[in-house]
Amino acid sequence: MKRNMKTYTFIIISFFLISNSFAQNENYPIPPKTNKLLFYIQRNLNANTIIYDAVFDKDGNLNKEKPIEVYWIRYAEQGQKMKLRRLDRMFAFGVSWKQVNDDDGLYKVKIVADESRDLWLKQVAPFKAIILTKINGEFSILDKIYVLADMSGMWPTVEYLEVFGRNAKTKKKTYQKIPID
Template sequence: MQKILILLTALSAYTPAFSQPADYPVPPQTQNRLFYIQRNLNKNTIIYDVNFDKNGNIRKDDPVDVYWIRYEEKGQRMELRAIERRFAFGEKCIPLKSNPEYYRLKIAATDKKELLLKQTAPFKAVVYMKINGKYSKLVHLYIFADTSKFWPDVKYIEIFGKDIKTGKPTYEKMIDP
């Protein structure tokens, strides 16, 4: 019996039981909204919006606008700090040579999952990715990190989307991403 208790205790240390809190705010949906990121540290939210030109096409010189909504303060917009942009939430958007309708979207902190930005109509764009093996429209990410040290240690990322064929919710939890 004692061996079973030790084994269960050891296994529970490697299987985080946390999840995104239900009381976190959902940012208002806008015409330009691609997706958003929330974290366990607080309710402040990182927003990824697409930039369009006057004709409704994705701006090639500045395709994506990334910024904070500071819910812990007054809900105001705030630009990312340079360190946040460079090491965590900043993005690079690179047009695909093989298909100019798509852009490869890279977030500074990781490139383990491929994100593809696509214009679907004038003034409309979405970010696609594989979520739990299904091609999906990315809706949002929740990042759980241990922030007790100088540099946060990401324990897991929850990915929420919608299946592009069925419209049903998709979900994946990446542990130790």
């Protein structure tokens, strides 16, 4: 009996240690899942969340002029939606895109703060799109990014990103922690 109790205690402690190894704040609100939601970014600074939504025309196709809308949900305030400020768009959370092929609703997307990462916006059904990227070497549907930044200096310094998604084929969860030098 004593040995079983030690085993159970070890398993429970191990579970908490493993689950706490991800720095993302579990107390942060999760944005509502809609057909427009592509992915979101949360940071250690506060619960305010950057949302990346697909923009569709009246027929359910991606809007060719502006296929992605980026905005804040200000959870740390009153939960209101707010446009990105110019500095946020230009240096951190803004996006650029280029349509790859007119026929298949595929766009190459870049986040301003990390132009080295390839993201692909793909329409999968009317009024439904996903963002694809490599997460830990696996082609995945991007769900969220968590940014841990050191706020002690004059400007925040990003220490690492945690990227969460689902394998594009198997739908199993994918994860990658990316240190920033």
